[in-house]
Each structure stands twice: as C-alpha cells, then as structure tokens.
Amino acid sequence: MKLLVISGSHRKNSQTAKAAKYINNNKNAFKQSRHIDLCELDLPFWDALSDYKNSSPVWQAAAAQIKEADALILMTPEWAGTASPLIKNLLLMSDLADTAHKPVMLVGTSSGISGTYPVAELRMNALKNTKLIPVPDYLIVRYIDQVLNEQQAVDQHDQNLRDRISYCLDMLNNYAQAMLAVRTQFNEQEKQLQQKYAYGM
Numbered sequence: 001m002k003l004l005v006i007s008g009s010h011r012k013n014s015q016t017a018k019a020a021k022y023i024n025n026n027k028n029a030f031k032q033s034r035h036i037d038l039c040e041l042d043l044p045f046w047d048a049l050s051d052y053k054n055s056s057p058v059w060q061a062a063a064a065q066i067k068e069a070d071a072l073i074l075m076t077p078e079w080a081g082t083a084s085p086l087i088k089n090l091l092l093m094s095d096l097a098d099t100a101h102k103p104v105m106l107v108g109t110s111s112g113i114s115g116t117y118p119v120a121e122l123r124m125n126a127l128k129n130t131k132l133i134p135v136p137d138y139l140i141v142r143y144i145d146q147v148l149n150e151q152q153a154v155d156q157h158d159q160n161l162r163d164r165i166s167y168c169l170d171m172l173n174n175y176a177q178a179m180l181a182v183r184t185q186f187n188e189q190e191k192q193l194q195q196k197y198a199y200g201m
Ligand SMILES: Cc1cc2nc3c(=O)[nH]c(=O)nc-3n(C[C@H](O)[C@H](O)[C@H](O)COP(=O)(O)O)c2cc1C
Pocket: 009, 010, 011, 013, 014, 015, 016, 017, 077, 078, 079, 080, 081, 082, 109, 110, 111, 112, 113, 114, 115, 144
C-alpha cells in the first residue's frame, strides 16, 4: 500500500512539516510513503475558472501522487481556530477520480493544547466532493515544538505520541487495503453514476 502525507502549513520549515517528515520516515506497514509540503509548491489558488489541470505542471505532479496513493494523511496547523487555506485549496483542486473512496487520516497540530478544531472542520465539511473517507483515528500533535525532534523520544508525551502514530499508521494501512478492494469492485455503471452524483447533496 502507498501512503501520501500532505502537510499544509504556509510556512517553510514548519513544525507541521517536521511532524509529516517523521510520519513519512516511519511508514510502518506501508510499502511506500511520500510527503508533499504544500508551501514548497507554487500552486494556483482554485477559482473554478482557470484550466490548472492542463496548464500547471506543479499541479499535475501533485495530482499524480494523489492518484498513485492508496491512503492519504492530511496535516494542518490550527491557525485562529481553523484549518490552513492551503489544505482546503488542495481539496478544492483535487480530482474526484483520484480521491474517491480512499481513506484519509486527519492530523491537527498546535504549539499548545489545542489543534482539535481543524480536524473537526475537515471531517465535517471539507471532504464532500473528494469522496475521501476519513478514518476514525486521527492525531492531534500538541506542544508540537517539543516532540518528534530527536531520533528517540525525549519524554513520555513524545513517546506516547510516537506510539499513537504507529498504531494509527497500521490502522490506516488496514483501511487502505479494504478500500482498494471496494474501489476495484465498481462496475462501469457505478463508475458513471459516481460522476452523475459527484457533488453529493
Ligand atoms: C497566526 C497564528 C495563529 C495561531 N492560532 C492558533 C490557534 O487558534 N490554536 C492553536 O492551537 N494554535 C494556534 N497557533 C499555533 C499553531 O497551531 C502552531 O504554530 C502550529 O501548529 C505550527 O505551525 P507551523 O506548522 O506553521 O510551524 C497559531 C499560530 C499562528 C502563527
């Protein structure tokens, strides 16, 4: 199974990207893992008008990685209680054919005790047209400056987080396998109807 970790901070060398790199390097049962740090890409802002799918090589490279993945991890800092605009932009730009019925794990990060809001926000209202499936497990990386910095955990909080990441990756891998079986079951009629009902209600 192939994993794609997408970090959505707007800041280069961000703490969220640091945590994404940790996950990318500790992929557990996944055969392959890739990391996209959205602030490193010069993606256009989605406006439903521009022909970015044909005109933006940066987008085409990102879309190819999304298409290849069996499971995604979306990671966003909590800024002013909300998810990062770059993460939401990516979801708006994504092609249903590349995302539908793939499991996604949501991760919120915070320099303090928060980080819950963006996970709740993405779960509730950001995935509809992608048909990505948020798995029950999620992560909130609290006090992010203090964790995942060294090769070994520096305290119990750091260790607990690493253990939970490991568990979450294994669960996500199970969902990736199960959802691959679901995706390959669709017949031609169901594939066509999926386009007809692409936007939900
Ligand atoms: C403008 C701004 C607003 C922030 N708002 C929140 C917030 O509402 N809740 C919270 O827990 N952390 C907040 N933080 C802290 C970020 O969550 C923390 O810096 C982030 O997880 C790591 O950001 P990075 O990945 O861009 O380095 C805020 C940080 C900035 C710069």
